[in-house]
Amino acid sequence: MHTTHKEKNNVPGSIQIEDGPRFEGYFFGRRLGTQEHMTGEVVFNTGMVGYPETLTDPSYRGQILVFTYPLIGNYGVPMTDSDEGVSRYLESNAVHVRGVIVCDYSFEHSHYAAVESLDAWLRAHGVPGLYGVDTRALTKHLRERGTCQGMMVNTPARTRKSVVSPPVSEGSFFVDEVSVAAPVRYERGKKTVVLVDCGAKHNIIRSLLVRNLTVIRIPWDYDFSRERYDGIVVSNGPGDPTQCEKTIQHVRRALGDDKPIFGICLGNQILALAAGASTYKLPYGHRGQNQPCIEAGTNRCVITSQNHGYAVDESTLPRTWKVWYRNLNDNTNEGIRHTTKPFMSVQFHPEATPGPTDSNALFDTFTQLL
């Protein structure tokens, strides 16, 4: 008979939301022991494909991620090899989330490119997952309450009531954890760009390399003013942009030059902060692959991949800057550009992976400016 032995020894677990409800499920990936727990900011993502890419996105550092799409694990996990430290198929060389919450984990996967199951991969990376959770109810809770902390625990039925609310861990600085340790140079064509790595998704690196650009990937706080380069890319990354003070300083100095600057996600916020604008925390962020953005003053729309919890406050933009893109759903800022100089940034992810490739051409736009 066809067994479902993989689920036979179901280990029940749950996630306790700070000052909120508890959601029950069963473990996959790393099974937490009875004395163990895992805490983090709980966020949800509405993408329907690309869980390996999402889980390796450094911007999720420190977070417990809820997938609203209920069927996860279907096609396993591909090879995790990398070239020159750049992952071939994924967005970094580590699983950055602290925990994964899904509705229906697919214990059997099927894909020619799969080398292992999501379960085994998460276990190898020590990341716990919970399945069997009413992720829609959890998502609605997060939406209504705003992003909050959560704690994943192993909960034998009898002791469930005794678990206390999770400790609040605001104030952690994750960029430092996910940035490259020392500068790395990827030699390609004549033009050179500095990539300020605040937790860059590897497809940003691949997108630059494929355009034959030599890339100097530097740590988030590295002073690049002595480097020889033709342009700057400020990457995505986790958390509150105001914590990246050094990056902001360095970028502010670069605004004095005329070399092209392209910011992505956190890079958009850093560019705005460097220009003198301010940022704020969104109630529950944008995380998904279906976010519509419109290029200000045009009828051109793009569907974008997003992952951010903070946004640029447009009203604080200096006069020399203008809004480039806006989110069609909630009108928040999705990009800014300088009125005369080649400085521009977007809040969404033109490198996609996961998500739609509509805005991929922005890399071409940037390359042509160099």
Add this chain to the structure above:
Amino acid sequence: MPHTVLILGSGALKIGQAGEFDYSGSQAIKALKEEGIRTVLINPNIATIQTSEDLADEVYFLPVTPEYVTRVIEKERPDGLLLSFGGQTALNCGIALETSGVLAQYGVNVLGTPVATIEDTEDRKRFVDRLNEIGATSPISIATTSVGAARKAAAKIGYPVMIRVAFALGGRGSGICKTEAELIKRCHEAFSTSRQVLVEEWLGGWKEVEYEVVRDAYDNCVTVCNMENFDPLGIHTGESIVVAPSQTLTNDEYHMLREIAIRVVRHLGVIGECNIQYALDPHSNEYRIIEVNARLSRSSALASKATGYPLAFVAAKLALGYPLHEVKNLITQKTFACFEPALDYVVVKFPRWDLKKFKLVDPRIGSEMKSVGEVMGIGRTFEEALQKAVRMVDIGAEGVTEHPFTYDDLEAALNAPTDTRLFAVATALASDWSVDRIHTYTTIDRWFLHKLARIVACKETLRRGGARLTKTALHNAKKLGFSDRQIATLTGSTEAKIRTKRRSHQITPFVKQIDTLAGEFPAQTNYLYTTYHATEHDVAPSGTGVFTLGSGTYRIGSSVEFDWCAVNAAQTAKKLGHTTLMLNCNPETVSTDYDTCDRLYFDEISLERVLDIVAFEEPNGVIVSVGGQTANNLATGLAKEGVYLYGTSAEMIDQAENRHLFSKLLDSIEVDQPPWKELTNVHEAKRFAKAVQYPVLVRPSYVLSGAAMNVARNARELDEYLKLAIDVSREHPVVITKFIENSKEIEIDAVAKDGKILIYAISEHVENAGVHSGDATSVLPPMRLYLETVHRIKKISAKIAESLNITGPFNIQFLAYRNHVQVIECNLRASRSFPFCSKVFKHNMIDLAARAMLGAELPQIDKRALDIDHVGVKAPQFSFSRLKGADPISGVEMASTGEVGCLGSNLHDAFLKALQSTGFTVPKKNIYFSADRIEDRVAFLESAHKLVKLGYALHTDEHMLPLLREKKIRARQLVLHDVPEHELTRQSIDLVITIAVPNGKASHADSFRIRRAAVDLEIPLVTNVQIAILLVESLAYTAKHEPEIRAWSEY
């Protein structure tokens, strides 16, 4: 902005083109009306919502052909035309009008996707060229215009090859050829309908994936949904189990195909909606574009219901020139149409086949469509959604594992796909076949097979546990989509006991919303489904309201007409101030549109689910009488559980449905009926048949469309048919009645309140009794009935209405022989002909029925309003050309897939328009006639004479020829040997009349071959003598008169 827009509908429901175009056309009309644009609709499908009085400004019940549409354009002078909302029929008609210059002549602009783009997608060669321009790959394909060229092309590509026919709807004529002999045979057929045939590389085992794309005039493009077929390439997507979104595609694959879709749509210049189908190699990222449909399609209807994104409405707005980001998302009311829905559930579409209804049809499925409808199951897991869908499709399967199908040769059943292959897979898994082994035979992706294995494993657990069913096991089974009845069967219990147990453990489903954005923003959506993978409801119970049950899957005998009934009942309830709730599971319907009801449950129409929803919502009551037989069958079960039913009581419904009880009732009120007998044993049945004299009619109770209903002419046939009848209706008695030949069949559709009739419509069938009412051509008001017969029918109906204390809609069928009237059937629900009668009389009978059932004040019916000067003719639409090998003949079991209704000032005008609406073309010169029986030959003699006088050349067989000679009617003998196709083609026959023995089992092999040849060659075919006679009268009429072009409002 245009002033007047003409919208072309899709006509009758047929295989490959069904109810989805009622949904899309209705949404388009709403979108235009919102802009203050005057709308004119041409659609002979009188049972649709889009032809309702409150939608389009003018409705023409006319054939969607270039000739008729031109006449309407002359009259209405529209400045805009919508082609993409009426399926292939509208598209082909539009192309013809553009090509002939009619559109330019009258200054009519095609809105949305330009005709040139449509042609790019329809002409395979142009299509491939266009794709090549942007480096998008399509299968290696060689366009050929002769059988010889096709042979050469196939040799070059290498067998097996795929054959495709240009300009064919639903992939008609397409197929796989493994050998040259197969190729030659197929090409001969294909070239009879198309000048172009494509020979293509065969991509067996590749994944089949579809994307629905919308693009506005500003080049903004989004993909609303993608879908993956459970069945790999080779099976038409309309024949496949389909899941949305895709399940086995990685991010790279999903977005590679999405990006190509957008690139293609932009390059082709589509404005509005578009569907693109891919083949994807399961072992690499190689893909091929299979086809692009630059119009709304079945898939787009499915995508619309799967995501909640109103594709047709948006497409209409885009056709008017709106940018995507200015069209509101009607589900959220907060966001705009420029986004891609995120799903937090999974849907499974399951096709409904009715192959058993057709004699001799090939049960294998493939690249041509044979299914007649579909359902969509929604769940939070694949297993839950799939098992729901399997039950929704209503084929006797209670789930993936509990089904009535058996397989002698499992390997063969897995190898050659049929309508029941899913169950063969389940059977193989239950017999311990490995997933890999099954994959080898089926090439179905292992992910799907593993999911089925989980269902099978759960079944085993339940079976082994038996009566010791634990709370956990029960809950697990519910999460995997097992029904209470399925669990009962496996654990030796009853549905009611499992329900009680489940409730005592508080295992009940939760209600979730479909909001297009996976809960990211609050949405005011009313689109709901139930799931066991949840811990909270998304909505609070209504605590009030009128809960209407829809009709479920379209199938032979139950289609768009019941959707019209359900929607109209709900609308009336809304007008009367009630909160309205709707339950349906058919993505092709208007009843499942976001704006039909206050709450829509897209879920199973089963006792279990209705009770679940009633327990949660606590509505005031349920309407079971407007959703056809499926809904009506729940009456007794619901009443037993204390659910309040609006209208006629469940007890009375049972009285009418149970043939035994009903016959007894008729006896007691002294209403005549054919002699009948309830079956107790075969011996007794035979004795009865002998006593009343053959032929006799065998009928099971509680079935729709005459399933397993048959006329037995001798003891041997009686034996066979009894067995069939017992098979379909085990729980209910089988009744045998005397079958009276050559009698007329008459129907009454009526609405009553407390046993008193409020309104009625009497219609007569053109065909004599013996043809199922759904296959019959009916005329309203009757033109050829004795006044006395009409009086009797009214009297009998009043008696029945009173004794069953009817409140609501009902239908009675009668036999009349001379002036003698007998009752044969009574349904205490809306019948198939309610929309037809309502529209011919311009009195909405469902509105009245709903008012009666809900106890509202009733409008006064002016009896004179029913005394009309025009006549309506309803004609059946058959889909025999889709059903290879099937005998194209109608009998007591229904075989038509749809119907049309046309109006005219006289019978002949209306009849001919109705016939033309079903694809009939007026013959030019050569007519072939033959009949199996002497009486039919004699009956046709006068008509034969008329035909010759009209200038037609008559061809006939050796039996008819002497009769014609005797009457000095000119005719030629045509010898149709083994392959009648050749001679029919050579003689340019453009109408074939072969009168078969009604319900004759041993109908001539010869006449079958002729009928089949006519269908395969697309020559109009008539098989009934009364129709043949009326047709000849109509041809004589039309020779002297132009067809009447009048809008509905002008009658």
